Amino acid sequence: MRWPPQACETTAGFDLLRGCPSLETCAVAFVESIPPATGSVPSVSICRMEHLRHLTVLDNEIPGGTVDFFKHLDVPNLEFLEYVTGHVEKFPFTPLLTHSLQRLSLNMKYLASETLIGCLGLLPTLHELFIQHDPFSYRGTPRHPGNTSLAAMNPVAPTHDVLCPQLRSAEFANFTAGLSDDMALEFIRARTESQPAGIARFQKFRADFNRPKSVDTALQQLVADGLDLTLHYDDDGVKYSPAQENDIRMPNGELSFDGWRRAW
Structure with a gap:
């Protein structure tokens, strides 16, 4: 759904959600909104969605848009959160990070490791991460690559200091300098x-590197x-996998986002 459904009515989106109390999966794309012509902005009450398990949000970085959305949304049983945007300095969805969340997917070109660490620190029961x-590190020179997360x-x-101790699956796509072999x-x-x-012991690890292989993985055991x-x-423009698995490629040769999410 496009948010808000009616640009002149700030409560319209939540009214629509309240009309679907049994909703289990929801995808929201934020679009440019138009403020009401006259009068003040109506207050918004908390929207509680008991059955919502899977939420996808496409954030077009509308000022204040997603912050208000996440702040007024109560999803106590959310299991999978997918967030797509250009860049973030602070995640607006932190009010939704509860112990019920097991799968997190983040798709953005500019993400600081420090921001990611702050997010993952709120998810001790996370099982799957995409x-x-x-990510890059703010420390050192500007845009200095480094994956401190x-x-x-x-x-x-010590165990209590380890991020995501219950993580069993990690998938990284379009990684370049931030993750060495x-x-x-x-x-x-x-x-x-x-x-x-x-x-927890890892069960699955997948990574898609936009660079040649630098060291022998030697993980056969x-x-x-x-x-x-x-x-x-990516070796001389040709991508390959030691496992020789079939995957889904886009016309430009990149691994498609849907292809990576297929197993989720």
Whole structure:
């Protein structure tokens, strides 16, 4: 649905949702709104959706749009949140991050690792994570690549300091400089070998790199032990996978977003 359904009525979108109390899946695309011609903006009461399990939000970065939407939405049983936008400095959907959320999909070109860490720190029961485009770090030089969020999920610190201790599946698409092969290997091994108490063992790891392969993955034993592993690299413009899996390509050769989400 386009939000708001009627540009002159700020409560119209929530009225529509309240009329669908049994809704389980919802996709919302924010569009440019037109303020009421006269009068003040009506107050909006909390919209509680008991049965909503899957929410997709396309944020066109309308000022204040998604902030008000998430602030007035109560979804106590939400399991899967998908958020698509250009860039964020602070996630507007934090009011929805509850222990019921098990799957999170983030699709944005400009995402700081520090922002991602703050988000993942609110999701101790998250099982599946998908990220489109690698995060960067604000630290050091501007746009200096670095995936400090990945390091924060490595169980090398005390268990209570590890982000997403229940994470079982991680998928990264269109990653370039923010995730080196060495860092990926360290992350995979840390979440699959000699797991400390309270840390879930990885069942699936998939990554799509917009760069050539730099080191030998040498993870055959983990695959033999049951890890669902796929690593795609771009070598001289030709993408390949050690697992030789079939995938879905767009005309420009990139792995399609729907192709990566197919298994979710």
